[in-house]
Amino acid sequence: MLGLGTLTKKVFGSPNDRKVKATRPIVDKINALEPEFEKLTDEGIKQKTEELAQRAMGGESLDAILPEAFANCREAAKRSLGLRAFDTQLMGGIFLHQGNISEMKTGEGKTLVATFPAYLNALTGKGVHVVTVNDYLAKRDAEWMSQVYGALGLTTGVIYPQQPEDEKHAAYRCDVTYATNNELGFDYLRDNMKAELSQMAQRDHNYAIVDEVDSILVDEARTPLIISGPAQDRTDLYLAIDKLIPEIQDDHFTLDEKTRSVNYTDEGNDFLEERLGAAGLIPEGQTLYDPESTTLVHHVNQGLRAHKLFTKDKDYIVRDGEVVLIDEFTGRMMAGRRLSEGLHQAIEAKEGCKIQPENVTLASVTFQNYFRLYNKLGGMTGTALTEAEEFQEIYGLGVVEVPTNRPVARVDDNDQVYRTAKEKFDGVVEAIKKAHEKGQPTLVGTTSIEKSEFLSQLLTAQNVPHNVLNARQHEQEAQIVADAGKLGAVTIATNMAGRGTDIKLGGNVEFKIMEAISADPEADPDEIRARIEEAHKADEQAVKDAGGLFVLATERHESRRIDNQLRGRSGRQGDPGRSSFFLSLEDDLMRIFGSERLDKVLSSLGMKEGEAIVHPWVNKSLERAQAKVEGRNFDIRKQLLKFDDVMNDQRKVIFGQRREIMEAEDLSEITADMRSQVIDDLVDQYIPAKSYADQWDTEGLYAQVIAQLGIDVPVIEWANEEGVDDEDLRERLEEAADKHMAAKEEAFGVEVMRNIEKQIILQTIDAKWREHLLTLEHLRSVVGFRGYAQRDPLNEYKTESFQLFESLLDGLRSDVTQKLAQIRPMTQEEQQAMIAQAQEQQRQAMAAAASAGAATAAATSADAKPGFVEDDPSTWGNPGRNDQCPCGSGKKFKHCHGQLS
Known part of the structure; x- marks a missing residue:
C-alpha cells in the first residue's frame, strides 16, 4: 500500500x-x-x-x-x-x-x-x-x-x-x-x-x-x-603568567581529556585575581569578569592549556631552542606550523624557549x-x-x-561490512584483482593519504600495477584522473581527488592527442587526431564490455555527499559502471555509531572470518548515522556563523566608512566634527554638568587640551573668570582649536591638508580595527565560560562587542584629532635629510638586487640538480610544491619552474 x-x-x-x-x-x-x-x-x-x-x-x-x-x-x-x-x-x-x-x-x-x-x-x-x-x-x-x-x-x-x-x-x-x-x-x-x-x-x-x-x-x-601581521611584543606577559601556573592547585581547575579542554574553577579565579593583582598585571578594583580583562583572561587560559594539555615529546618537541609541533596522526614533526592565539607563545614560555612574536589579524572574513x-x-x-x-x-x-541527459546505467551495490579492517582490506584487494583481470578500470577511494599508501603496498605485494593519486600538483592530478578509465587501470585516490576532471572510458582522447603531437611535432595534427580517435573507439568499447568504471570505496565518510561524489565518478553520460563500499566495524564511523550492537548481530549470525554482511538495512542505518553527523556539523557551523555575523555587521560599517572616506574630496567638515566632539567629551569629563566651580578639574583639562588639541591656551584663567560656565569654555576651546588648524592649512596648502586628513583618518581606522579584531578574538575565546553562570554566550558576545565597537569609534575621534593637531610642515633641512636618506636606501637596494641577481645566476648554473635541463621537465625529478627548485635558484619550486601556467 x-x-x-x-x-x-x-x-x-x-x-x-x-x-x-x-x-x-x-x-x-x-x-x-x-x-x-x-x-x-x-x-x-x-x-x-x-x-x-x-x-x-x-x-x-x-x-x-x-x-x-x-x-x-x-x-x-x-x-x-x-x-x-x-x-x-x-x-x-x-x-x-x-x-x-x-x-x-x-x-x-x-x-x-x-x-x-x-x-x-x-x-x-x-x-x-x-x-x-x-x-x-x-x-x-x-x-x-x-x-x-x-x-x-x-x-x-x-x-x-x-x-x-x-x-x-x-x-x-x-x-x-x-x-x-x-x-x-x-x-x-x-x-x-x-x-x-x-x-x-x-x-x-x-x-x-x-x-x-x-x-x-x-x-x-x-x-x-x-x-595577519606581527603583533606587539608580549613576552613579559607570557613569562609573568607562566610563573603563576605552577602555583595552581588541583582544585583550581577542571580537566576534560575527552574534549581536550581545561577550565578554571571559582577557587582558581579567586586565586588568580589575587596573584595577578599582586604582580601588578590587573589594576586595583578590576576583576577578571570585567570586559577590560578580556585579553588577560585569554592569556591566562592559554597558559593553563599549555601546562595541562600539551605534553613535551608527545604533542611537541624542543629542537634547537624551538618548539616544534608533532602531528598526532602521523607522528611527524610539523616544522613551521604554529598554534594560534598565543598558545604557541605560552608553550615557549613554559619550555624557556625564545618567545616568537604572535601574529595579529589585520583583516578576516568567513566564506x-x-x-x-x-x-x-x-x-x-x-x-x-x-x-x-x-x-x-x-x-x-x-x-x-537537474535530470541527466541519458539515464544512469551505474549499478550501486549494497555495502559490504566486515568485522575487522584486515578482513576488509583482504576483500578490497580481492575485488580489485578480479576487476583488473577482466580489464575493468577501478577507482579506489580512501579517506587519508596513509590508507592510500597502505593499500598501495598491499597491491604491490600482489603484483597489481596501479597509480596512487598524489594531489601535490594539480596538473599531475588531472593527468592521472584522465588515465583512470583505461582498460585494466587501477587508481588509488583520496575521496575528494580529481574533482573537475572527467574519467572517460578508454582514457581521455584529448590528453592522448596532446601527448602524440608533442612527441612528434613534425606530423600532421589532423592525421594524429583521426588515428587516435579511431583507436579510442575500440578502447572505449572494450572498457564498456568489461563493465565500465568500478568505483570501490574503502570507508564511508562522515558526509553522504562525499560518498556520493566518489560514486558519481562512474556512470557518466549513460556509461555502464559499478560502485561498491567495503566497510569494517573498526572504521571510525562504524566505531562511533553502534558497532557493538552490530558486532553482536554478526557474532550471532556465526559469520566466519573473511565473510561480509550485505543488506539494504545496513545501508539505511549507516545513512541515518551520517545524517545525524551532518546535522551536528551544520549546527556547529551555524553557531560559528552567528558569532561571525556580529563582527560582520561591524566589518561592513568600517569597510563602508573607509570607502566613503576614499571617495570624498573634502573631509574638513568630518575632522571639525570629530574635534568638536573631543572638546565636548573633555569638558564633560573635567567640568561635570551642574557641578560647582570648586569641583572642576581645570588643571587636568589644561593638560589634556595641550595633549589632544595641540594648543596652549589659558584654560585655568578662563575658568576663574566671573560668570564663566562649561558652555563658555567649550566655545573658547573650539575657536582656539579651529584657528590652530586654519593656520596649519595655510602652512601646508589646502590640497595637501585635505590629503593629510584623508590618510590620517584611514590609517587610524585601520589601526583601531586591528586592535578591535584582536580583542574580539580574545573575547570569543573566553565568553563561552559565561554559560556556566546561566548567561547566553552569544548574547554576552553581542553586548560586549557592541560596547567595544562604541569605544573604537570614541578612540577614533580622539586619535585623529590628536594626530592632526601634532603634524607640522617639514623644515628645508628636514626635507633635504629625508631625500638624502631615500636616495641612500635606493642605492643600497639596487646594489643588493644586483648582487642577488649575480648570486642567483651563479647558483642556477652551479647548484642546479645534476642533469637539469631548463626546457625538459622530465629532467627535473618530482619536487613538492614547497621544495627548493631543482634549477638551484634557491626559490620554492611553486614560485620558480613549478609555477602554474
Whole structure:
C-alpha cells in the first residue's frame, strides 16, 4: 500500500519535478530560435550581444532576454568548441540564473553550463565571477571557455596567486572573471586595506557562479580567511603568567581529556585575581569578569592549556631552542606550523624557549559572509541535496536536481561490512584483482593519504600495477584522473581527488592527442587526431564490455555527499559502471555509531572470518548515522556563523566608512566634527554638568587640551573668570582649536591638508580595527565560560562587542584629532635629510638586487640538480610544491619552474 507522501508525489510530482517542468517552455523557446541563430555570421553573433546588452542596460529584464541570450551562447559554443549544449544543460543554466544550485551528475558538462548564465548576467556590464576549487581549474576553465566568450564579443579574465597588480585590475574589469574562492576573499580584504580607490581591484559583487559549490560553501567555509601581521611584543606577559601556573592547585581547575579542554574553577579565579593583582598585571578594583580583562583572561587560559594539555615529546618537541609541533596522526614533526592565539607563545614560555612574536589579524572574513555580499549567487555540483537545508538557511540558495541527459546505467551495490579492517582490506584487494583481470578500470577511494599508501603496498605485494593519486600538483592530478578509465587501470585516490576532471572510458582522447603531437611535432595534427580517435573507439568499447568504471570505496565518510561524489565518478553520460563500499566495524564511523550492537548481530549470525554482511538495512542505518553527523556539523557551523555575523555587521560599517572616506574630496567638515566632539567629551569629563566651580578639574583639562588639541591656551584663567560656565569654555576651546588648524592649512596648502586628513583618518581606522579584531578574538575565546553562570554566550558576545565597537569609534575621534593637531610642515633641512636618506636606501637596494641577481645566476648554473635541463621537465625529478627548485635558484619550486601556467 502506498504512503500518503508517495501517493501525492505520483499525482502532483515532487517539488523538484515541478521546478524542472517549469523550465520546459523556456527550453522549447531557445530550441525554436536555433535555426535563426545558425544563420548569423560570426560578426552577427557579436552584434547580437551588443543589441542584448543595450536592452539589458536600458531596463529590460534579464528573464525576458534569456531565450535569445541562451540561443546565441549555444551557437557560439557550437562554433568555437564543437559542443552543442543538451537541453538538460540549458535547464542547469536557467536554474543558475535564477539563483539556485544546479545539482548535475559528473560528466553532464557543468563547465559549459556556467557560460549561459554568465553570459546573460554579464550583459548588464557589472561583471560576473566564476568560482572554482583550485588555481589549475580556474586557469583551465578560463582558457577553455574564453573561446565561447570571445566568439560572443565578451572579455574573460583569470585571477591567480602572486598576480601583478595591473594584470589583476584588468582581470576584474573583464565581463567574466574566473578565480578561486581564496583569491576572491583575500582580494576583498586587501581592497579594504588600500588607501586610494584607484588601488582597489574588485568591482561590485554582482553575480557569482560557484563550481563545486558544496566543497567551497560547506567544507571550506569552516575556516575563515585571515590576513595577519606581527603583533606587539608580549613576552613579559607570557613569562609573568607562566610563573603563576605552577602555583595552581588541583582544585583550581577542571580537566576534560575527552574534549581536550581545561577550565578554571571559582577557587582558581579567586586565586588568580589575587596573584595577578599582586604582580601588578590587573589594576586595583578590576576583576577578571570585567570586559577590560578580556585579553588577560585569554592569556591566562592559554597558559593553563599549555601546562595541562600539551605534553613535551608527545604533542611537541624542543629542537634547537624551538618548539616544534608533532602531528598526532602521523607522528611527524610539523616544522613551521604554529598554534594560534598565543598558545604557541605560552608553550615557549613554559619550555624557556625564545618567545616568537604572535601574529595579529589585520583583516578576516568567513566564506559565508563573503559570498553573501553578492547580489545574486548560483552554484553547481554533483552532490548538494543532502545539504539543502544549510544552503537555503545560510545563503538563500535552493537546490534543484537537474535530470541527466541519458539515464544512469551505474549499478550501486549494497555495502559490504566486515568485522575487522584486515578482513576488509583482504576483500578490497580481492575485488580489485578480479576487476583488473577482466580489464575493468577501478577507482579506489580512501579517506587519508596513509590508507592510500597502505593499500598501495598491499597491491604491490600482489603484483597489481596501479597509480596512487598524489594531489601535490594539480596538473599531475588531472593527468592521472584522465588515465583512470583505461582498460585494466587501477587508481588509488583520496575521496575528494580529481574533482573537475572527467574519467572517460578508454582514457581521455584529448590528453592522448596532446601527448602524440608533442612527441612528434613534425606530423600532421589532423592525421594524429583521426588515428587516435579511431583507436579510442575500440578502447572505449572494450572498457564498456568489461563493465565500465568500478568505483570501490574503502570507508564511508562522515558526509553522504562525499560518498556520493566518489560514486558519481562512474556512470557518466549513460556509461555502464559499478560502485561498491567495503566497510569494517573498526572504521571510525562504524566505531562511533553502534558497532557493538552490530558486532553482536554478526557474532550471532556465526559469520566466519573473511565473510561480509550485505543488506539494504545496513545501508539505511549507516545513512541515518551520517545524517545525524551532518546535522551536528551544520549546527556547529551555524553557531560559528552567528558569532561571525556580529563582527560582520561591524566589518561592513568600517569597510563602508573607509570607502566613503576614499571617495570624498573634502573631509574638513568630518575632522571639525570629530574635534568638536573631543572638546565636548573633555569638558564633560573635567567640568561635570551642574557641578560647582570648586569641583572642576581645570588643571587636568589644561593638560589634556595641550595633549589632544595641540594648543596652549589659558584654560585655568578662563575658568576663574566671573560668570564663566562649561558652555563658555567649550566655545573658547573650539575657536582656539579651529584657528590652530586654519593656520596649519595655510602652512601646508589646502590640497595637501585635505590629503593629510584623508590618510590620517584611514590609517587610524585601520589601526583601531586591528586592535578591535584582536580583542574580539580574545573575547570569543573566553565568553563561552559565561554559560556556566546561566548567561547566553552569544548574547554576552553581542553586548560586549557592541560596547567595544562604541569605544573604537570614541578612540577614533580622539586619535585623529590628536594626530592632526601634532603634524607640522617639514623644515628645508628636514626635507633635504629625508631625500638624502631615500636616495641612500635606493642605492643600497639596487646594489643588493644586483648582487642577488649575480648570486642567483651563479647558483642556477652551479647548484642546479645534476642533469637539469631548463626546457625538459622530465629532467627535473618530482619536487613538492614547497621544495627548493631543482634549477638551484634557491626559490620554492611553486614560485620558480613549478609555477602554474
